[in-house]
Amino acid sequence: MLVAKKLSKTVTELHPNIYLIYGRNRSAHAYLIKGTHRNVLIDCCLPDARDHVVACLAELDLRPDDIDLLLLTHEHIDHAGCAPYFAHHALVGAHRLAANKLTVRDEFVLNNKAFNGIEREEFRLDLSLVEGTVINLGNYDLQVIHTPGHCSGAVCFFEPRHKLLFSGDVVMADGIVGGVLQSGNVSDYIDSLRKLSALRVEQIFPGHGKMSISGEADIEKAIARLEELLDESKMLFEAIQNSQLGFEHIVRSLRDLNR
Numbered sequence: 001m002l003v004a005k006k007l008s009k010t011v012t013e014l015h016p017n018i019y020l021i022y023g024r025n026r027s028a029h030a031y032l033i034k035g036t037h038r039n040v041l042i043d044c045c046l047p048d049a050r051d052h053v054v055a056c057l058a059e060l061d062l063r064p065d066d067i068d069l070l071l072l073t074h075e076h077i078d079h080a081g082c083a084p085y086f087a088h089h090a091l092v093g094a095h096r097l098a099a100n101k102l103t104v105r106d107e108f109v110l111n112n113k114a115f116n117g118i119e120r121e122e123f124r125l126d127l128s129l130v131e132g133t134v135i136n137l138g139n140y141d142l143q144v145i146h147t148p149g150h151c152s153g154a155v156c157f158f159e160p161r162h163k164l165l166f167s168g169d170v171v172m173a174d175g176i177v178g179g180v181l182q183s184g185n186v187s188d189y190i191d192s193l194r195k196l197s198a199l200r201v202e203q204i205f206p207g208h209g210k211m212s213i214s215g216e217a218d219i220e221k222a223i224a225r226l227e228e229l230l231d232e233s234k235m236l237f238e239a240i241q242n243s244q245l246g247f248e249h250i251v252r253s254l255r256d257l258n259r
C-alpha cells in the first residue's frame with residue numbers, strides 16, 4: 001500500500017527513502033533513492049530543470065556530489081536532459097541501445113524536436129546496462145528489465161522485495177502508454193508489457209503523471225491499449241496499401257492514354 005508523504009510542492013516520499021521529484025513544464029519526473037550504500041537518481045528532467053532538481057535534492061539534504069549513480073530509463077530529452085550536468089558528479093548508466101544513441105547524439109531518436117529542438121550538451125556514459133543487471137543499494141535492489149517498444153533502449157527498474165516498478169514512459173497510471181516513437185515498435189512494446197505482467201508489480205512510479213498502486217491491473221490495461229493500436233496499425237497499413245494500389249491504377253491508365 002502506498003503511504004506517500006508530501007514533503008513540499010515538488011518532493012514526495014513514496015516509500016521509505018524513495019522520493020519523487022515532480023517534473024514541471026512537460027519534464028519527466030525524477031526519483032531519488034537514498035540507499036544504504038549508494039544514492040541513486042533515476043532520470044533527471046529537461047535541461048532547463050537543472051536548478052529545480054538541485055533544489056529538490058537540497059530539500060533532501062543532498063548535494064549533486066552526493067549522487068553516486070544516475071540511471072536513465074531511456075534516451076529522450078525530458079528524462080535525460082540534465083545528464084551532462086550530473087555526469088560531472090555521478091556515474092551515468094543507461095541501456096546499451098540508449099547509451100549508443102546518446103553517445104552519437106542521434107537527434108532523430110532523442111526526441112529533442114518535441115521540445116522545441118532544445119539542445120543537450122555532450123557527455124560520456126559510464127555504464128551500459130543490460131537485461132538482468134542488478135544494482136544493490138543495500139535497502140533496495142534494482143533489476144534492469146529491458147522493455148523496448150516506446151523506443152529500443154527503454155528499460156524499467158524493478159525492485160523485487162517491494163514489487164515497485166520505475167517505468168519511465170513504458171507504462172503509467174491507468175495503463176497509459178508513452179506511445180511508439182522513433183526506434184520503437186508496437187510488437188516489441190506488447191512483448192515488454194507481457195514481461196512486466198509476469199513480475200506481479202504492485203506500485204508503478206512512472207515518468208509522467210500520477211503514481212499507480214494497481215500495478216498489475218494497469219499493466220494489463222496497457223497491453224489491451226497496445227493490442228488495439230496493433231489492430232489500428234494493420235488497418236492503417238492496409239488503407240495505405242489500397243490507396244497506393246488505387247493510385248498506381250490511375251498512373252497506369254494515364255500512361256496507357258499517352259501511348
Ligand SMILES: [Fe+2]
Nearest residue numbers: 074076169178
Ligand atoms: Fe520517452
